[in-house]
Amino acid sequence: MKTTTNFKILIPSLYLLIFMFSCKNEVKPTDPSTTEVQTAVPAKQGQAFIKDDVSRPNVLQIAMQSPDHTTLVAAVQAAGLENALVNAGPLMVFAPTNEAFDALPEGTVENLLKPENKEMLASILKHHVTPGNYSKEFLKKFKKLGQADDQNVLVEVKGDDVYVGGARIIASIPAGNGIVHVVDKVILPPSKEN
Numbered sequence: 001m002k003t004t005t006n007f008k009i010l011i012p013s014l015y016l017l018i019f020m021f022s023c024k025n026e027v028k029p030t031d032p033s034t035t036e037v038q039t040a041v042p043a044k045q046g047q048a049f050i051k052d053d054v055s056r057p058n059v060l061q062i063a064m065q066s067p068d069h070t071t072l073v074a075a076v077q078a079a080g081l082e083n084a085l086v087n088a089g090p091l092m093v094f095a096p097t098n099e100a101f102d103a104l105p106e107g108t109v110e111n112l113l114k115p116e117n118k119e120m121l122a123s124i125l126k127h128h129v130t131p132g133n134y135s136k137e138f139l140k141k142f143k144k145l146g147q148a149d150d151q152n153v154l155v156e157v158k159g160d161d162v163y164v165g166g167a168r169i170i171a172s173i174p175a176g177n178g179i180v181h182v183v184d185k186v187i188l189p190p191s192k193e194n
Helices: 002-022 059-065 067-079 098-102 108-112 115-126
Strands: 091-096 129-131 144-146 152-158 161-164 167-175 178-183
Touching: 059 067, 059 091, 059 167, 059 178, 067 091, 067 098, 067 108, 067 115, 091 167, 108 115, 129 144
Parallel strands: 091 178
Antiparallel strands: 091 129, 144 152, 152 161, 161 167, 167 178
């Protein structure tokens, strides 16, 4: 009797499963002459574009919020390095001001921002990034730093001032993933110096 009861329950369950799997979504054909082709602009993707109003700003967000670093932000975006600057780090970014970029020979920035120069621009920007999170005071203990482009920059102390690759640190801002040292000069890799 017990097998008959189980069998009576099993049969309706099987019918229900068969019914559910036999239902299909009906797709109506469209007239190709009336179909619009939509071109989607790729959305900005990656960690750099996640909104977070609670955590301490990362090094990219600090630069983006600074009116003195609009050229740097434009360069980072042109080089496609946004996501690299929001990694967990710690990262030490030496951030040239707009005035530092303006001091480059005329036309240099405009030329670097061209799509065909993306690789060169990325190389120059990576020369401004060091793994670590060191204060200006602690940097006085270094003679050189290894940059993200696998090249070194010299660290010099002149009085209370610290120079990295010839650029003077004029301010330091702690970030959620490191520190931003504002510098008064663009630090060019040796192969890019004029």
